[in-house]
Amino acid sequence: MGDLQKGERYANIDYIVASSIRGWSIKSIKDSFDIACEWCRKFFVRVQDLPEDLRPQIPAEEWVFIVPKFHIAAHKESCQAQYSSNYTPHVARWDGEHVERLWAWLNAAAPSTKEMNPGARWETIDDFCGFANWRKTVQLGDDLLRLMIEAIPLAQDHAADFAAFDRRLRQERAADVAAWERMVADWEVDRRKPNPYILPKPTISRADVQLRYLTEENREIAAGRVAAEGMGPCSFIVLGIETRQAQ
Template sequence: PTGVGDLQRGKKFTNMDYILYSSISGTEAQSLDISYGISCIWIKNAKTRIEKLPPEMRDQVSSINIRPLIPKFHLAAHIQTCQSPFAWNLLPGCAQADGEEIERVWAGHNDVGKSTKEMALGHRWDVLDSFFGNWNWRKYLKFGMPSVVLD
Protein backbone atom coordinates (compact mmCIF):
# COMPACT_ATOMS: atom_id res chain seq x y z
CA PRO A 1 0.00 0.00 0.00
CA THR A 2 2.89 2.43 0.48
CA GLY A 3 5.60 1.42 -1.92
CA VAL A 4 6.91 -0.05 -5.12
CA GLY A 5 10.00 -2.18 -5.40
CA ASP A 6 12.51 -3.06 -8.06
CA LEU A 7 12.90 -6.74 -8.87
CA GLN A 8 16.19 -8.01 -10.24
CA ARG A 9 14.59 -10.70 -12.34
CA GLY A 10 11.17 -12.20 -11.83
CA LYS A 11 9.16 -12.35 -8.64
CA LYS A 12 11.50 -13.94 -6.13
CA PHE A 13 9.79 -14.51 -2.80
CA THR A 14 12.65 -12.90 -0.88
CA ASN A 15 12.19 -9.68 -2.81
CA MET A 16 8.42 -9.81 -2.59
CA ASP A 17 8.57 -10.44 1.16
CA TYR A 18 10.85 -7.48 1.73
CA ILE A 19 8.71 -5.16 -0.41
CA LEU A 20 5.48 -6.31 1.25
CA TYR A 21 6.76 -6.22 4.81
CA SER A 22 8.47 -2.87 4.27
CA SER A 23 5.17 -1.42 3.11
CA ILE A 24 3.20 -2.74 6.10
CA SER A 25 5.76 -2.29 8.86
CA GLY A 26 4.68 0.56 11.07
CA THR A 27 1.00 -0.08 10.41
CA GLU A 28 -1.38 -0.64 13.28
CA ALA A 29 -3.40 -3.20 11.33
CA GLN A 30 -4.02 -6.47 13.11
CA SER A 31 -5.06 -8.32 9.98
CA LEU A 32 -4.40 -7.81 6.30
CA ASP A 33 -5.79 -9.35 3.12
CA ILE A 34 -3.06 -9.82 0.50
CA SER A 35 -4.01 -10.20 -3.16
CA TYR A 36 -1.23 -11.99 -5.01
CA GLY A 37 -1.54 -14.21 -8.09
CA ILE A 38 0.51 -16.99 -6.48
CA SER A 39 -0.58 -16.61 -2.85
CA CYS A 40 -1.12 -20.35 -2.57
CA ILE A 41 2.61 -20.94 -3.11
CA TRP A 42 3.92 -17.76 -1.46
CA ILE A 43 2.24 -18.41 1.90
CA LYS A 44 3.65 -21.94 2.32
CA ASN A 45 7.03 -20.87 3.69
CA ALA A 46 6.23 -17.26 4.58
CA LYS A 47 6.80 -17.80 8.31
CA THR A 48 10.25 -19.26 7.67
CA ARG A 49 11.12 -16.34 5.41
CA ILE A 50 9.85 -13.82 7.99
CA GLU A 51 12.50 -15.14 10.38
CA LYS A 52 15.17 -14.03 7.90
CA LEU A 53 13.95 -10.41 7.78
CA PRO A 54 15.81 -7.67 9.65
CA PRO A 55 14.85 -7.84 13.37
CA GLU A 56 13.05 -4.49 13.51
CA MET A 57 10.88 -5.42 10.51
CA ARG A 58 10.32 -8.99 11.71
CA ASP A 59 9.08 -7.81 15.10
CA GLN A 60 6.60 -5.37 13.55
CA VAL A 61 5.04 -7.73 11.01
CA SER A 62 5.04 -11.03 12.88
CA SER A 63 1.92 -10.06 14.86
CA ILE A 64 -0.15 -9.16 11.78
CA ASN A 65 -2.61 -11.85 10.68
CA ILE A 66 -2.14 -12.10 6.91
CA ARG A 67 -4.90 -13.66 4.84
CA PRO A 68 -3.56 -14.54 1.37
CA LEU A 69 -5.99 -14.35 -1.53
CA ILE A 70 -5.74 -14.90 -5.28
CA PRO A 71 -7.19 -12.19 -7.56
CA LYS A 72 -10.47 -13.35 -9.12
CA PHE A 73 -9.25 -13.23 -12.72
CA HIS A 74 -6.23 -15.41 -11.86
CA LEU A 75 -8.13 -17.93 -9.72
CA ALA A 76 -9.46 -20.11 -12.55
CA ALA A 77 -5.89 -20.86 -13.69
CA HIS A 78 -5.13 -22.53 -10.33
CA ILE A 79 -5.77 -26.16 -9.43
CA GLN A 80 -9.05 -26.90 -7.67
CA THR A 81 -7.48 -27.28 -4.21
CA CYS A 82 -6.14 -23.70 -4.43
CA GLN A 83 -9.39 -22.13 -5.52
CA SER A 84 -11.63 -22.34 -2.45
CA PRO A 85 -9.14 -21.41 0.30
CA PHE A 86 -7.89 -18.35 -1.62
CA ALA A 87 -11.15 -17.16 -3.24
CA TRP A 88 -12.38 -13.63 -2.58
CA ASN A 89 -16.02 -14.71 -2.99
CA LEU A 90 -15.87 -17.16 -0.09
CA LEU A 91 -14.28 -15.03 2.63
CA PRO A 92 -16.30 -12.74 4.91
CA GLY A 93 -15.85 -9.09 4.05
CA CYS A 94 -14.33 -9.71 0.62
CA ALA A 95 -17.06 -10.88 -1.75
CA GLN A 96 -17.45 -7.65 -3.73
CA ALA A 97 -13.71 -7.06 -4.09
CA ASP A 98 -11.83 -8.68 -6.94
CA GLY A 99 -8.22 -8.26 -5.81
CA GLU A 100 -7.22 -6.99 -9.25
CA GLU A 101 -6.47 -3.34 -8.35
CA ILE A 102 -2.74 -3.78 -8.77
CA GLU A 103 -3.30 -5.12 -12.28
CA ARG A 104 -5.24 -1.98 -13.18
CA VAL A 105 -2.30 0.09 -11.93
CA TRP A 106 0.23 -1.85 -14.01
CA ALA A 107 -1.89 -1.58 -17.15
CA GLY A 108 -1.58 2.19 -16.93
CA HIS A 109 2.13 2.11 -16.08
CA ASN A 110 3.66 -0.37 -18.51
CA ASP A 111 4.90 2.37 -20.83
CA VAL A 112 6.65 4.32 -18.06
CA GLY A 113 8.61 1.17 -17.21
CA LYS A 114 9.92 1.00 -20.75
CA SER A 115 10.90 4.66 -20.78
CA THR A 116 12.71 4.50 -17.41
CA LYS A 117 14.61 1.29 -18.11
CA GLU A 118 17.77 3.04 -19.31
CA MET A 119 17.69 5.95 -16.83
CA ALA A 120 20.13 6.44 -13.99
CA LEU A 121 18.72 4.98 -10.78
CA GLY A 122 17.95 8.29 -9.04
CA HIS A 123 16.30 9.78 -12.11
CA ARG A 124 14.30 6.59 -12.64
CA TRP A 125 13.01 6.66 -9.07
CA ASP A 126 12.04 10.33 -9.40
CA VAL A 127 10.10 9.67 -12.60
CA LEU A 128 8.34 6.62 -11.13
CA ASP A 129 7.53 8.52 -7.92
CA SER A 130 6.02 11.34 -9.96
CA PHE A 131 4.07 8.91 -12.12
CA PHE A 132 2.64 6.98 -9.16
CA GLY A 133 1.89 10.23 -7.34
CA ASN A 134 -0.10 11.42 -10.35
CA TRP A 135 -1.92 8.09 -10.53
CA ASN A 136 -2.88 8.34 -6.86
CA TRP A 137 -3.96 11.97 -7.23
CA ARG A 138 -6.24 11.10 -10.16
CA LYS A 139 -7.72 8.25 -8.11
CA TYR A 140 -8.24 10.60 -5.15
CA LEU A 141 -10.10 13.10 -7.34
CA LYS A 142 -12.55 10.36 -8.33
CA PHE A 143 -13.41 9.31 -4.75
CA GLY A 144 -17.13 9.64 -4.20
CA MET A 145 -17.94 9.88 -7.90
CA PRO A 146 -20.39 7.34 -9.27
CA SER A 147 -18.75 4.77 -11.49
CA VAL A 148 -21.73 4.84 -13.87
CA VAL A 149 -23.65 7.97 -14.79
CA LEU A 150 -27.13 7.42 -16.19
CA ASP A 151 -28.84 10.03 -18.37
Protein backbone atom coordinates in the same frame (compact mmCIF):
# COMPACT_ATOMS: atom_id res chain seq x y z
CA MET B 1 7.07 -1.00 -5.00
CA GLY B 2 10.43 -2.63 -5.44
CA ASP B 3 12.87 -3.82 -8.06
CA LEU B 4 13.19 -7.49 -8.99
CA GLN B 5 16.52 -8.92 -10.09
CA LYS B 6 15.08 -12.06 -11.67
CA GLY B 7 11.38 -12.84 -11.55
CA GLU B 8 9.19 -12.67 -8.48
CA ARG B 9 11.57 -14.31 -6.04
CA TYR B 10 10.03 -14.84 -2.63
CA ALA B 11 12.91 -13.02 -0.92
CA ASN B 12 12.11 -9.85 -2.85
CA ILE B 13 8.36 -10.09 -2.32
CA ASP B 14 8.77 -10.82 1.39
CA TYR B 15 10.99 -7.77 1.80
CA ILE B 16 8.65 -5.47 -0.18
CA VAL B 17 5.55 -6.59 1.72
CA ALA B 18 7.25 -6.32 5.11
CA SER B 19 8.56 -2.84 4.22
CA SER B 20 5.11 -1.66 3.12
CA ILE B 21 3.57 -2.29 6.56
CA ARG B 22 6.58 -1.23 8.61
CA GLY B 23 5.62 1.24 11.32
CA TRP B 24 1.88 0.71 10.89
CA SER B 25 -0.32 -0.64 13.68
CA ILE B 26 -2.20 -3.26 11.69
CA LYS B 27 -4.21 -6.04 13.33
CA SER B 28 -5.11 -8.10 10.25
CA ILE B 29 -4.25 -8.30 6.55
CA LYS B 30 -5.98 -9.58 3.44
CA ASP B 31 -3.01 -10.23 1.16
CA SER B 32 -3.67 -10.51 -2.59
CA PHE B 33 -0.97 -12.04 -4.80
CA ASP B 34 -1.09 -13.94 -8.11
CA ILE B 35 0.62 -16.99 -6.58
CA ALA B 36 -0.46 -16.56 -2.96
CA CYS B 37 -1.24 -20.27 -2.76
CA GLU B 38 2.47 -21.07 -3.18
CA TRP B 39 3.99 -17.95 -1.67
CA CYS B 40 2.16 -18.31 1.65
CA ARG B 41 3.87 -21.63 2.37
CA LYS B 42 6.54 -21.07 5.02
CA PHE B 43 6.02 -17.31 4.71
CA PHE B 44 6.16 -16.85 8.47
CA VAL B 45 9.33 -18.92 8.60
CA ARG B 46 11.04 -16.89 5.87
CA VAL B 47 10.21 -13.50 7.39
CA GLN B 48 12.25 -14.44 10.46
CA ASP B 49 15.32 -14.00 8.22
CA LEU B 50 14.42 -10.33 7.62
CA PRO B 51 16.00 -7.56 9.73
CA GLU B 52 14.35 -7.42 13.13
CA ASP B 53 12.70 -4.04 12.51
CA LEU B 54 11.02 -5.41 9.35
CA ARG B 55 9.56 -8.61 10.73
CA PRO B 56 5.73 -8.44 10.67
CA GLN B 57 4.14 -8.64 14.11
CA ILE B 58 0.71 -9.68 12.84
CA PRO B 59 -0.40 -13.15 14.05
CA ALA B 60 -0.46 -15.83 11.37
CA GLU B 61 -4.18 -16.47 11.86
CA GLU B 62 -4.91 -12.79 11.07
CA TRP B 63 -3.00 -12.88 7.77
CA VAL B 64 -5.32 -14.15 5.01
CA PHE B 65 -3.84 -14.94 1.61
CA ILE B 66 -5.98 -14.42 -1.51
CA VAL B 67 -5.43 -15.02 -5.22
CA PRO B 68 -6.94 -12.15 -7.31
CA LYS B 69 -10.14 -12.98 -9.19
CA PHE B 70 -8.74 -12.69 -12.72
CA HIS B 71 -5.73 -14.89 -11.93
CA ILE B 72 -7.50 -17.50 -9.83
CA ALA B 73 -9.41 -18.82 -12.84
CA ALA B 74 -6.15 -20.38 -14.06
CA HIS B 75 -5.54 -22.14 -10.73
CA LYS B 76 -6.69 -25.64 -9.84
CA GLU B 77 -9.99 -26.22 -8.10
CA SER B 78 -8.53 -26.56 -4.60
CA CYS B 79 -6.85 -23.14 -4.94
CA GLN B 80 -10.07 -21.56 -6.19
CA ALA B 81 -11.91 -22.78 -3.10
CA GLN B 82 -9.17 -21.95 -0.62
CA TYR B 83 -7.91 -18.59 -1.87
CA SER B 84 -10.91 -16.97 -3.58
CA SER B 85 -12.08 -13.61 -2.26
CA ASN B 86 -15.64 -14.82 -2.94
CA TYR B 87 -15.31 -17.03 0.15
CA THR B 88 -13.29 -14.61 2.30
CA PRO B 89 -15.15 -12.59 4.97
CA HIS B 90 -14.83 -8.80 5.14
CA VAL B 91 -13.64 -8.17 1.55
CA ALA B 92 -17.04 -7.38 -0.05
CA ARG B 93 -16.77 -7.56 -3.86
CA TRP B 94 -13.06 -6.73 -3.93
CA ASP B 95 -11.28 -8.38 -6.86
CA GLY B 96 -7.71 -8.02 -5.56
CA GLU B 97 -6.44 -6.87 -8.97
CA HIS B 98 -5.99 -3.15 -8.34
CA VAL B 99 -2.19 -3.15 -8.31
CA GLU B 100 -2.24 -4.78 -11.77
CA ARG B 101 -4.04 -1.77 -13.23
CA LEU B 102 -0.90 0.34 -12.75
CA TRP B 103 0.73 -1.52 -15.65
CA ALA B 104 -1.37 0.52 -18.08
CA TRP B 105 0.49 3.59 -16.82
CA LEU B 106 3.90 2.09 -16.21
CA ASN B 107 4.23 0.22 -19.52
CA ALA B 108 4.03 3.52 -21.35
CA ALA B 109 6.81 4.90 -19.13
CA ALA B 110 9.15 1.96 -19.71
CA PRO B 111 10.97 3.32 -22.84
CA SER B 112 11.94 6.45 -20.89
CA THR B 113 12.66 5.02 -17.46
CA LYS B 114 14.95 2.25 -18.74
CA GLU B 115 17.41 4.95 -19.90
CA MET B 116 17.45 6.74 -16.54
CA ASN B 117 19.74 6.33 -13.57
CA PRO B 118 18.19 4.58 -10.53
CA GLY B 119 17.26 7.74 -8.64
CA ALA B 120 15.52 9.45 -11.56
CA ARG B 121 13.81 6.18 -12.51
CA TRP B 122 12.37 5.62 -9.05
CA GLU B 123 11.15 9.22 -8.78
CA THR B 124 9.51 9.04 -12.21
CA ILE B 125 7.72 5.78 -11.40
CA ASP B 126 6.64 7.27 -8.08
CA ASP B 127 5.17 10.26 -9.97
CA PHE B 128 3.22 7.95 -12.28
CA CYS B 129 1.83 6.02 -9.31
CA GLY B 130 1.00 9.26 -7.50
CA PHE B 131 -0.89 10.55 -10.53
CA ALA B 132 -2.83 7.27 -10.80
CA ASN B 133 -3.75 7.54 -7.11
CA TRP B 134 -4.79 11.18 -7.53
CA ARG B 135 -7.07 10.32 -10.45
CA LYS B 136 -8.57 7.45 -8.48
CA THR B 137 -9.25 9.80 -5.56
CA VAL B 138 -10.93 12.58 -7.54
CA GLN B 139 -13.03 10.08 -9.52
CA LEU B 140 -14.10 8.13 -6.45
CA GLY B 141 -17.47 9.88 -6.11
CA ASP B 142 -18.46 9.28 -9.74
CA ASP B 143 -17.19 5.70 -9.65
CA LEU B 144 -19.07 4.83 -6.46
CA LEU B 145 -22.28 6.34 -7.82
CA ARG B 146 -21.96 4.40 -11.08
CA LEU B 147 -21.28 1.16 -9.24
CA MET B 148 -24.11 1.77 -6.78
CA ILE B 149 -26.64 2.35 -9.58
CA GLU B 150 -25.57 -0.96 -11.08
CA ALA B 151 -25.35 -2.88 -7.80
CA ILE B 152 -28.62 -2.00 -6.05
CA PRO B 153 -31.07 -3.70 -8.47
CA LEU B 154 -28.73 -6.68 -8.88
CA ALA B 155 -28.40 -7.00 -5.11
CA GLN B 156 -32.18 -7.04 -4.74
CA ASP B 157 -32.55 -9.75 -7.39
CA HIS B 158 -29.82 -11.93 -5.90
CA ALA B 159 -31.14 -11.45 -2.36
CA ALA B 160 -34.62 -12.53 -3.41
CA ASP B 161 -33.27 -15.59 -5.26
CA PHE B 162 -31.08 -16.58 -2.33
CA ALA B 163 -33.88 -16.10 0.20
CA ALA B 164 -36.18 -18.42 -1.79
CA PHE B 165 -33.44 -21.02 -2.21
CA ASP B 166 -32.41 -20.83 1.44
CA ARG B 167 -36.00 -21.04 2.68
CA ARG B 168 -36.67 -24.19 0.66
CA LEU B 169 -33.46 -25.83 1.86
CA ARG B 170 -34.25 -25.10 5.49
CA GLN B 171 -37.69 -26.64 5.06
CA GLU B 172 -36.50 -29.82 3.39
CA ARG B 173 -32.95 -30.30 4.75
CA ALA B 174 -32.74 -28.34 7.98
CA ALA B 175 -30.15 -30.64 9.57
CA ASP B 176 -27.87 -30.44 6.50
CA VAL B 177 -28.09 -26.64 6.42
CA ALA B 178 -27.12 -26.43 10.09
CA ALA B 179 -24.16 -28.76 9.45
CA TRP B 180 -23.04 -26.72 6.43
CA GLU B 181 -23.22 -23.47 8.38
CA ARG B 182 -21.04 -24.98 11.13
CA MET B 183 -18.51 -26.14 8.51
CA VAL B 184 -18.31 -22.66 6.99
CA ALA B 185 -18.00 -20.95 10.38
CA ASP B 186 -15.27 -23.36 11.51
CA TRP B 187 -13.34 -22.93 8.27
CA GLU B 188 -13.51 -19.13 8.39
CA VAL B 189 -11.99 -19.23 11.89
CA ASP B 190 -9.30 -21.77 11.00
CA ARG B 191 -8.56 -22.37 7.33
CA ARG B 192 -6.63 -25.52 8.12
CA LYS B 193 -9.94 -27.27 8.74
CA PRO B 194 -11.82 -29.03 5.89
CA ASN B 195 -12.84 -26.54 3.23
CA PRO B 196 -16.63 -26.65 2.73
CA TYR B 197 -16.30 -25.16 -0.77
CA ILE B 198 -14.33 -28.07 -2.22
CA LEU B 199 -16.90 -30.33 -3.81
CA PRO B 200 -16.46 -34.03 -3.12
CA LYS B 201 -15.62 -36.09 -6.18
CA PRO B 202 -16.48 -39.73 -6.83
CA THR B 203 -13.57 -42.07 -6.25
CA ILE B 204 -15.04 -45.03 -8.14
CA SER B 205 -13.73 -45.62 -11.67
CA ARG B 206 -15.23 -47.25 -14.73
CA ALA B 207 -12.97 -50.26 -14.17
CA ASP B 208 -14.36 -50.64 -10.63
CA VAL B 209 -17.94 -50.64 -11.90
CA GLN B 210 -17.09 -53.05 -14.69
CA LEU B 211 -15.40 -55.45 -12.26
CA ARG B 212 -18.38 -55.33 -9.91
CA TYR B 213 -20.87 -56.21 -12.67
CA LEU B 214 -18.65 -58.92 -14.16
CA THR B 215 -18.33 -60.49 -10.72
CA GLU B 216 -22.11 -60.47 -10.39
CA GLU B 217 -22.53 -61.97 -13.87
CA ASN B 218 -20.07 -64.76 -13.09
CA ARG B 219 -21.96 -65.49 -9.87
CA GLU B 220 -25.24 -65.74 -11.78
CA ILE B 221 -23.66 -68.01 -14.40
CA ALA B 222 -22.22 -70.29 -11.73
CA ALA B 223 -25.65 -70.54 -10.10
CA GLY B 224 -27.20 -71.54 -13.42
CA ARG B 225 -29.56 -68.56 -13.55
CA VAL B 226 -27.92 -67.04 -16.66
CA ALA B 227 -26.69 -68.78 -19.79
CA ALA B 228 -22.91 -68.74 -20.20
CA GLU B 229 -23.08 -68.43 -23.96
CA GLY B 230 -22.75 -65.14 -25.82
CA MET B 231 -22.17 -61.66 -24.41
CA GLY B 232 -23.31 -60.74 -20.94
CA PRO B 233 -25.10 -57.47 -20.04
CA CYS B 234 -21.94 -55.83 -18.72
CA SER B 235 -19.87 -56.67 -21.80
CA PHE B 236 -22.72 -55.47 -24.00
CA ILE B 237 -22.88 -52.09 -22.22
CA VAL B 238 -19.08 -51.65 -22.38
CA LEU B 239 -19.13 -52.46 -26.09
CA GLY B 240 -21.83 -49.84 -26.61
CA ILE B 241 -19.83 -47.19 -24.73
CA GLU B 242 -16.66 -47.98 -26.69
CA THR B 243 -18.56 -47.85 -29.98
CA ARG B 244 -20.00 -44.47 -29.10
CA GLN B 245 -16.58 -43.12 -28.13
CA ALA B 246 -15.09 -44.43 -31.39
CA GLN B 247 -17.71 -42.59 -33.40
